[in-house]
Amino acid sequence: MTRRDSFKLLEATGLALVLPQPLLLFAQKNNSMAHTEFEVIIIGGSYAGLSTALTLGRSRRKTLLIDAGQPCNQQTPHSHNFLTQDGMTPKDIADVAKSQVAKYPSVHFYNGFANSAKRSQEKFEITTSNGEIFIAKKLVLATGIKDLMPTITGFNECWGISVVHCPYCHGYEIRNKNTAIIANGEHAFHLAALVINLTSKVTIITANKDQFNEHQLKILKQNNIRIIEKDVSAIRHQNGQLKSLIFKDATSEDFDCAYASIPFELHSNIAASLGCEFTEHGHIKVNPMQKTTVEGVFACGDNSSPMRSVANAVQGGNFTGAVINNELSKESF
Numbered sequence: 297m298t299r300r301d302s303f304k305l306l307e308a309t310g311l312a313l314v315l316p317q318p319l320l321l322f323a324q325k326n327n328s329m330a331h332t333e334f335e336v337i338i339i340g341g342s343y344a345g346l347s348t349a350l351t352l353g354r355s356r357r358k359t360l361l362i363d364a365g366q367p368c369n370q371q372t373p374h375s376h377n378f379l380t381q382d383g384m385t386p387k388d389i390a391d392v393a394k395s396q397v398a399k400y401p402s403v404h405f406y407n408g409f410a411n412s413a414k415r416s417q418e419k420f421e422i423t424t425s426n427g428e429i430f431i432a433k434k435l436v437l438a439t440g441i442k443d444l445m446p447t448i449t450g451f452n453e454c455w456g457i458s459v460v461h462c463p464y465c466h467g468y469e470i471r472n473k474n475t476a477i478i479a480n481g482e483h484a485f486h487l488a489a490l491v492i493n494l495t496s497k498v499t500i501i502t503a504n505k506d507q508f509n510e511h512q513l514k515i516l517k518q519n520n521i522r523i524i525e526k527d528v529s530a531i532r533h534q535n536g537q538l539k540s541l542i543f544k545d546a547t548s549e550d551f552d553c554a555y556a557s558i559p560f561e562l563h564s565n566i567a568a569s570l571g572c573e574f575t576e577h578g579h580i581k582v583n584p585m586q587k588t589t590v591e592g593v594f595a596c597g598d599n600s601s602p603m604r605s606v607a608n609a610v611q612g613g614n615f616t617g618a619v620i621n622n623e624l625s626k627e628s629f
């Protein structure tokens with residue numbers, strides 16, 4: 297079925313009138329998936345992947361964007377600190393981006409999960425969980441990261457709502473609140489220095505014995521920052537709004553919100569199976585050109601950067617698209 301046919305079908309079924317414009321463009325694009333060979337395949341179609349696709353689409357590169365639709369920020373009610381989109385929902389930002397990328401005819405969309413990747417004769421062969429196989433000269437991993445929720449009851453429900461990871465993303469909205477920092481040592485000290493400018497009511501919850509040196513303890517004291525050497529077992533909350541932290545010794549303390557950083561893993565072992573190297577923190581190793589340690593494989597966004605933000609993902613994707621287009625241009629010129 298051609299794209300025109302599928303659009304006619306949508307019109308005939310009345311769906312064209314019902315679907316909002318970005319989804320309509322999507323439906324057209326997905327129904328037009330006739331080819332399996334591309335110049336570039338991007339795995340991950342959130343901010344980093346869409347940004348890469350925009351640059352490649354504008355360069356008329358035949359590109360496939362494979363996305364499972366599980367961005368890490370989907371639970372947060374509003375996304376902040378991305379110019380022009382401050383305070384929008386994560387989904388609204390992505391929907392606008394998708395509708396803009398969908399206007400470029402060389403970009404194709406596939407909704408699904410890329411299960412595996414292998415190199416085959418200077419190209420990459422990607423297999424989806426439905427068994428479809430797609431081939432491309434260059435591969436972009438824009439797959440983000442998967443946050444691993446701790447075994448604290450209620451943590452998951454509060455994540456991105458009242459338990460947050462980043463003062464730049466959410467700190468302004470929780471300014472002047474009674475705030476807990478669930479962390480220890482250098483990381484807690486660093487966060488406290490940032491957060492104290494947003495609220496004067498800061499308590500550090502260290503789980504075990506605090507790991508601050510004399511100098512740090514003095515500064516924390518000067519700023520009236522309390523330290524509680526207790527381990528959190530549960531969060532009492534109402535619809536994700538933190539009310540109090542319950543500790544393992546069965547005592548509790550009231551707070552309005554908390555900062556926490558939690559471990560993560562990648563969504564799949566594609567990078568590892570291709571032979572990509574990783575940093576000591578578990579990110580895919582990239583050079584300043586967003587190239588991984590495997591020729592032809594690029595990575596951008598959260599999976600390869602500790603600076604976790606929509607703006608950073610968009611920047612990384614934009615740059616990756618330009619680097620790839622430059623390589624493809626040189627290879628064929």
Ligand SMILES: Cc1cc2nc3c(=O)[nH]c(=O)nc-3n(C[C@H](O)[C@H](O)[C@H](O)COP(=O)(O)OP(=O)(O)OC[C@H]3O[C@@H](n4cnc5c(N)ncnc54)[C@H](O)[C@@H]3O)c2cc1C
Nearest residue numbers: 340342344364366368369376410440456465597598605606
């Ligand atoms: C709770 C929370 C709140 C946040 N709030 C803010 C904020 O207010 N402001 C801000 O700037 N930043 C915020 N961030 C950070 C921001 O969301 C991330 O930096 C950004 O989403 C990273 O974009 P990305 O494209 O790299 O990854 P993601 O947005 O996580 O997207 C990765 C995409 O790849 C897909 N994918 C992964 N593997 C595969 C595969 N094998 N096959 C197919 N698809 C795959 C996933 O399904 C997903 O759609 C927040 C993060 C969290 C966790």
